[in-house]
Amino acid sequence: LKTIQVNTKSKKYSVYLGGNSLKPLPELFTRQQLPERVLVVMDKTVDKIYGQSIKRIINSFAEKKYFLTLTASEKIKSISTATQIYQKLIDQKFGKDTVLISIGGGTIGDLAGYVASTYTRGIKLVHIPTTLLSAVDSSIGGKTGVNFQSAKNIIGTIYQPEFVLIDSKFMSTLPKQELVSGFGEVIKYSYLTDKKFYKSLLKNYKLLFENDADFFNKIIFECIKIKAAIVSSDETEETGLRKILNFGHTFAHSIESNSDYKMPHGNAVIAGIVSALHLSSEMKMINNNQLNYMLELPMKFKSSIRLKRNNSDEIYKKMVYDKKNRNGEIRFVLLKDFGELIIDIPAERKDVIKSLKRTEQIWFKRATAGL
Numbered sequence: 001l002k003t004i005q006v007n008t009k010s011k012k013y014s015v016y017l018g019g020n021s022l023k024p025l026p027e028l029f030t031r032q033q034l035p036e037r038v039l040v041v042m043d044k045t046v047d048k049i050y051g052q053s054i055k056r057i058i059n060s061f062a063e064k065k066y067f068l069t070l071t072a073s074e075k076i077k078s079i080s081t082a083t084q085i086y087q088k089l090i091d092q093k094f095g096k097d098t099v100l101i102s103i104g105g106g107t108i109g110d111l112a113g114y115v116a117s118t119y120t121r122g123i124k125l126v127h128i129p130t131t132l133l134s135a136v137d138s139s140i141g142g143k144t145g146v147n148f149q150s151a152k153n154i155i156g157t158i159y160q161p162e163f164v165l166i167d168s169k170f171m172s173t174l175p176k177q178e179l180v181s182g183f184g185e186v187i188k189y190s191y192l193t194d195k196k197f198y199k200s201l202l203k204n205y206k207l208l209f210e211n212d213a214d215f216f217n218k219i220i221f222e223c224i225k226i227k228a229a230i231v232s233s234d235e236t237e238e239t240g241l242r243k244i245l246n247f248g249h250t251f252a253h254s255i256e257s258n259s260d261y262k263m264p265h266g267n268a269v270i271a272g273i274v275s276a277l278h279l280s281s282e283m284k285m286i287n288n289n290q291l292n293y294m295l296e297l298p299m300k301f302k303s304s305i306r307l308k309r310n311n312s313d314e315i316y317k318k319m320v321y322d323k324k325n326r327n328g329e330i331r332f333v334l335l336k337d338f339g340e341l342i343i344d345i346p347a348e349r350k351d352v353i354k355s356l357k358r359t360e361q362i363w364f365k366r367a368t369a370g371l
């Protein structure tokens, strides 16, 4: 098992990579002296494909267990599903000495994390991410949350797990769409560190669709190293460093919402990165050569992403309402170079619109340019 340490102020924990069908789970429970009373919240698709072997492992060590399966979607990231889980915990007489294990993607993990952080003011939590997005991003760093009315992640906590166990074999059954979505975050990480990671992704990105375990292990490891370092030094966005993880996301959130959430998160992140790169160039932080090189990787996924035409104004309006804005002024994470990100940059409307238009142009006008 490869181990990456996350050392936040509130908790120090390990991310284990190479889970081999979750076989290390009993041993990790023993080593960390965790209570053997577990409520498992599991993604229904994961249950269908892997349920038998997962249940066998958990039954082998848990003295008390209950399995709850949910159909993953933004809809279940809600107070009402959280209430159903509380009800199960109460009905099944699970007390404070309980471990909640989430097995699934980011929707299951965010919801389960929220419940774990609030039930009896906090029970122990273990994440077993099964999507690329959750393996590289949402299972690490402790952000939990549910949606409320139309606002995404508006209610939530920061609550770290006891450990995260990743088996990249789960990636082998992900639909192509989910692979691309997860890869959106992988691409994002590649701008947050030195150029080496970006270069290697540019060379090997096609392996994403070839079910290559080595490739998954490598990219997951690299991304977690980056995220672990960032959240270890700024768990709650106190110093602002954690904000660099939002590179491309101010654009992405509005693009996602503009698609009525039909576009997967990571796909919107790819389009958002393209816009953020253009804005960095508009604001003279990078030159044309840098811009073109930095666009190469996200552009490889252009055909998987359906942007709407002529939506720059709409997307801009949505940004103004983004919950992270201060006094309606939109602030961006932009970049000067690989590993050189700058946070909280205000930008003029005209520059933002121009960057969005240049993004659209890439999608629609140069569709045959073979980018």
Ligand SMILES: NC(=O)c1ccc[n+]([C@@H]2O[C@H](COP(=O)([O-])OP(=O)(O)OC[C@H]3O[C@@H](n4cnc5c(N)ncnc54)[C@H](O)[C@@H]3O)[C@@H](O)[C@H]2O)c1
Binding pocket: 043, 044, 045, 046, 049, 072, 073, 074, 077, 104, 105, 106, 107, 108, 110, 130, 131, 132, 133, 134, 137, 138, 139, 140, 141, 142, 143, 144, 153, 170, 171, 172, 173, 174, 175, 178, 181, 265
């Ligand atoms: N907490 C954080 O820091 C953080 C960071 C980024 C995103 N998020 C949240 O993550 C969520 C998105 O997560 P996601 O992309 O993992 O989506 P998801 O949880 O909805 O999973 C995507 C799809 O993949 C299926 N699936 C899961 N594992 C599978 C497997 N091994 N094989 C086949 N199918 C499988 C699911 O059933 C689902 O249909 C969003 O709600 C977003 O807000 C949270």
